[in-house]
Amino acid sequence: MKILIIQTAFIGDVILATSVPEKLKRFFPQAQIDFLVRKGNESLLENNPVIHHILVWNKRESKLRNLLSLIGRVRKRKYDLVINLHRFASSGLITTFSGARQTIGFEKNPLSFFFKKKFPHIIGSKEQAGIHEVERNLSLVAHLTDASFQLPKLYPSKTDEQAIEKFCAEEFITISPASVWFTKQYPASGWIAFINSTKAVKIFLLGASTDASLCNLIQSSCASKSVENLAGKLSLLQSAALMNRAVMNYVNDSAPLHMCSAMNAPVTAVFCSTIPEFGFGPLSDNSMVIEIDEQLYCRSCGLHGKRNCPEGHFRCAAIDSINLLQRLA
Numbered sequence: 001m002k003i004l005i006i007q008t009a010f011i012g013d014v015i016l017a018t019s020v021p022e023k024l025k026r027f028f029p030q031a032q033i034d035f036l037v038r039k040g041n042e043s044l045l046e047n048n049p050v051i052h053h054i055l056v057w058n059k060r061e062s063k064l065r066n067l068l069s070l071i072g073r074v075r076k077r078k079y080d081l082v083i084n085l086h087r088f089a090s091s092g093l094i095t096t097f098s099g100a101r102q103t104i105g106f107e108k109n110p111l112s113f114f115f116k117k118k119f120p121h122i123i124g125s126k127e128q129a130g131i132h133e134v135e136r137n138l139s140l141v142a143h144l145t146d147a148s149f150q151l152p153k154l155y156p157s158k159t160d161e162q163a164i165e166k167f168c169a170e171e172f173i174t175i176s177p178a179s180v181w182f183t184k185q186y187p188a189s190g191w192i193a194f195i196n197s198t199k200a201v202k203i204f205l206l207g208a209s210t211d212a213s214l215c216n217l218i219q220s221s222c223a224s225k226s227v228e229n230l231a232g233k234l235s236l237l238q239s240a241a242l243m244n245r246a247v248m249n250y251v252n253d254s255a256p257l258h259m260c261s262a263m264n265a266p267v268t269a270v271f272c273s274t275i276p277e278f279g280f281g282p283l284s285d286n287s288m289v290i291e292i293d294e295q296l297y298c299r300s301c302g303l304h305g306k307r308n309c310p311e312g313h314f315r316c317a318a319i320d321s322i323n324l325l326q327r328l329a
Contacts, residue, residue, distance in 0.1 A: 001028060001030070001031045001032070001080045001081065002031070002032045002034070002077065002078065002079045002080050002081070003024060003028075003031055003032065003033045003034065003079065003080065003081045003082075003083065004034045004035075004036060004055075004074065004077070004079045004081070004082045004083070004098065004100070005017065005020055005021055005033065005034070005035050005036065005083045005085065006036045006082065006083065006084045006085060006086055006091050006094060006095065007035070007036070007037060007085040007086055008036060008037060008038040008057055008059065008086050008090065008091055009038070009086055010041075010180070010255065011041055011044065011236070011255040011258075012254065012255040012257070012258040012280070013085075013086075013133075014037055014041045014044050014045075015044060015152055015154065015255065015258040015259060015261070015262050016133050016134050016137065016152050016258055016261075016280075017035075017085050017137055017152070018044075018045070018048070018152040018153055018154065018262060019134045019137060019138060019150045019151060019152040019153070020083065020085065020137050020138065020140070020141060020150075021033045021035065021048070021050045021051055022050060022150050022151070022152070022153055023138060023141060023145050023148075023150040024050075024141060024144070024145065025050040026145070026150075027144065027145045027146075028144075032052045032053075033050055033051055033052055034051065034052055034053040034054070034055060034077070034079075035051050035053075035054055035055070036054075036055040036056075036057065036070075036074070036094070037054065037055075037056060037057070038056070038057055038058075038059050039056050039057065039058040039059065039060065042054050042056050043235060043236055043237065044154065044236055044237070046155070046157070046237060047155040047156070047157045047237070048153075048154075048155050049155065055070065055073065055074070057070050059090075067090060067093065067094070070094065071093065071094055071097050071098070074094060074097075074098050074099075075097065075098060075099045078099065079098055079099070079100040080100060080101055080102065081100055081101070081102045081103075081104070082094075082095050082098045082100040082102070082103045082104070083104045083105070083140055083141065084103070084104065084105035084106070084109060084115070085105075085106075085137050085140070086105075086109070087105075087106050087108040087109050087121060088109065088110070089109070089110045089111060091105075091109065092105070092109045092110055092111030092112065092114070093111060095109075095111070095114070095115060096111050096114040096115075102116050102117070103115045103116045103117070104116065104117045104118070104119075104140050104141070105117075105118055105119075105140070106118065106119060106120070106121040106136075106140070107119065107120050107121065108121050117140075117143075119139050119140055121136055122136075123278055123279065123303060124277040124278055124279055125275075125277060126275055126277055126299075126300070128277075129276075129277040129279075130277060130278065130279045131279055132279045132280070132281065132283070133279045133280055134149070134150070134151070134152060134283065135149065135279075136279065138150060151261070151262070151264070151283060152258070152261060152262040152283075153262050154237060154240045154259065154262040154263060155237070156237040156238065156240055156241035156244075157237065160235065160237045160238045160240075160241045161241050163234070163235075163238050163241075164234070164238055164241050164242040164245070167204060167228075167230075167242060168242075168245050170201050170202055171200075171201050171202065171247050172200065172201065172202035172203065172204055172245075172246055172247065173198075173200045173202075173203055173204075173246055173247050173248045173249065173250065174203070174204045174205075174206050174242065174243055174246045174248075174249045174250070175191055175194075175195070175203060175204070175205050175206070175218075175249075175250045175251075176205075176206045176207055176249070176250070176251045176252065176254070176256035177191050177205065177207065177211070177214055177215065177218060177252070178207045178208070178210075178211035178214050178215075178231075178252075178254070179252045179253070179254040179305065180254070180305075181273075181304060181305025181306060181307065182305070182306065182307050182308055182309070183272055183273035183274075183301065183302075183305045183306045183307075183308070183309055183314065183316070183317075184252050184253050184254055184272055184273060184274055184305035185252055185254075185272070185317075186252055186270045186272060186317055186319070187314075187317055188214060188217055188218050188221070190317070190319065191218050191250075192218055192221045192222055194250075195218070195222045195224055195227060196222055196223050196224065200226070200247070201226060202226050202228070203224070203226055203227045203228070204227075204228050204230050204242065204246075205218060205219060205227065205228070205229045205230060205231055206230055206231060206234070206239050206242070206243075206256065207231035207232070207256075208231065208232060209231065209232030210232075211231045211232070212229065212231040212232045214231075215229040215230075215231040216229055230242075236259070239256070239259065240259045240262065240263050240265075241263075243256070243259060243260055243263055243265045243267075244263040244264075244265045246265065246266065247266065248266050248267070248268060249265055249266060249267045249268070250267075250268050250270070251267060251268070251269050251270070252269070252270055252271075252272070253269060253270070253271050253272070253274045253280060253305070257269045257280075257281075257282055258280075260282065260284050260287075261282055261283035261284055261287075263284075264283075264284050264285060265284055266284060266286040266287070267282045267284050267286070267287045267288075268287070268288045268289075268290060269281065269282050269287070269288070269289050269290065270290045270291070270319065271289060271290070271291040272291075272292075272305075272314075272316045272317040272319075273299060273300055273301050273302070273305055273306065273309070273316050273317075274300050274302075274303070274304075274305055275291070275299065275300045276289050276291070278300070278303060290319060291316075291319065292315070292316055292317075292318060292319050294315070294318075296315055296316055298310065298311050298315075298316075299316045
């Protein structure tokens with residue numbers, strides 16, 4: 001059987017989606033499982049033993065032309081089953097015109113009426129917590145497998161492990177201070193206060209090259225000389241390998257949180273404008289969520305976070321970093 005899994009959203013979405021091929025491989029060990037991602041996310045799936053082939057869609061350049069070309073490539077691979085975890089029309093087109101005998105996806109996809117099977121994707125709320133995104137993804141294949149849970153998983157290579165070995169001579173923590181969305185990002189001042197109060201021997205700041213300036217600001221503003229900025233210096237899988245060796249990893253509601261889940265690495269996740277009840281909280285055995293105690297009328301202001309605080313005060317980020325985070329370092 002030839003299976004294609006589609007998730008062309010962001011890094012965290014792809015990480016959480018890895019639970020699906022893990023589950024399918026357990027039940028269909030002879031299946032050929034391919035995975036379709038947006039350009040830039042393909043490195044997450046390197047070394048993954050359950051994934052046969054990675055298809056990449058360049059959404060930034062000639063988006064429509066590349067989409068049509070991609071549909072042609074998908075059709076040529078003659079899949080028996082296409083599982084679409086993405087909830088937008090572009091992936092719906094790929095699924096609809098894939099030529100697969102079976103197509104599965106979420107009802108929220110605008111083209112789901114063309115799918116052979118479709119399932120609800122229900123987000124929780126502060127009043128009623130929903131299931132985790134991993135469980136929502138797995139619900140698409142429960143009728144083919146079973147209802148058991150399956151953790152997402154990343155596979156750093158031996159080369160990745162060797163690349164981070166030099167940072168592991170002493171105990172350390174990591175902080176991933178950035179987020180694509182402003183209202184998901186705990187303020188730099190909070191991280192600085194935490195670093196200045198923690199007794200951690202060594203602190204590594206992690207992120208992409210675009211996060212380097214934020215990490216430089218934090219590093220230069222700290223009294224501690226044990227802070228090292230690694231933003232943009234490690235690959236995604238190297239960062240995952242380093243997180244797996246940390247005493248604790250401090251993250252926002254962002255991709256590094258899901259990297260920790262996929263590595264079962266210790267993690268403390270700070271939630272500002274978003275809430276864990278949406279279903280994107282940590283899955284690691286050693287994990288904790290930090291959020292403001294005050295019941296704010298405006299929280300949450302959206303599922304994915306926003307570029308700016310709609311109310312102009314960003315009170316959801318007024319979390320006491322010293323008292324709450326220091327206990328865990």
